[in-house]
Amino acid sequence: MPPYSPRRGQPSNGDNLGLFITDETTGKSLCYAPGLGQPTEEVMGYLKKADVVMVDGTVWEDDELIRTGVGTSTGQQMGHLALNGLGGMREYLATLPAATRKILIHINNTNPILDEGKRGARALDQEHIEVAFDGMRLTL
Template structure:
């Protein structure tokens, strides 16, 4: 099983188009040792497979496809290596790219939970709009941990668990969460049984999610903020990270503390990194602290083979 990170930043990317925080200004000026990043998405295929499952469709999907030749096969006049799409939530930064796939010659297979389907039919009707173009072949994504597979992506199985996080701002249950607003997705290699757990939006620790992370060979999890009050301290927001569904890395009960409890053999990688997070600076003390804990930071183009 091969997992290819298409985008590793949070919404807005890095640098964000209208942001002059230390990280964004530094990477533009070339004074900061940091990699630019597009918005969070990845793709996965089985060993020897030709096509991929796209996990989230970010607003940057066209640039990500151009940067990933494996998603551009040439078996016909028009072709794609994207066999289908799995959505882990209904957020703008994980769904807007569906619009960019509208030229597909057949209905686009989309796996999502019932709450996400509701959000993308009523609050932000992407699925309805696509009905006027390629159409959507929607599959119900179970959130009880049962396994499922995508046609065209042999050798990989998936299972999902609901997360404590936040639904999209246009969701009717933004402030009254229901199971399936956000999920953590486990990808399982059919031959070896090796597992990767993916959760770019993870707001709190619970037993089921902890168990899924402990059983995974690699975890690719929420790296949005370094501190809970990061956006408040910079004057960009009045909301904490936890209040919008993201567990910060530092501090008591933070992501570093959680990841430290996982087995020593678990590979630990942060993804969905906000432009304000100092870990983007590869020379920062925060990045050095992650290294001391054996925690990596995902980048666009990173590949994880399991």
């Protein structure tokens, strides 16, 4: 749920949306799910059947903004599931089929995955998880 939503703390259907796109020529599909605070079974179903997934990678640790001194809210309070840790986005991505292309979007500038030398970036490389970049193009 976006932090400035009038329904903050009381989410309802339609507050966030994702897209499932299928190329009618190739039959390949993409699931675009930004602002994914907690993937439901329904959302996981879409992620598991997509050839490419693009999901929220805002923060590495839930308390990252507080620890770095740039904010007072946790990732969860802002509607973002941390990548790292028990129940983090990386755990959800690990349940997807091996052939699924996994791409993180909406990366906060405090997230250490932006520094290729940091452990977070190395972990993503090992798990075959990509970080989106400006101008990125995908072919299904």
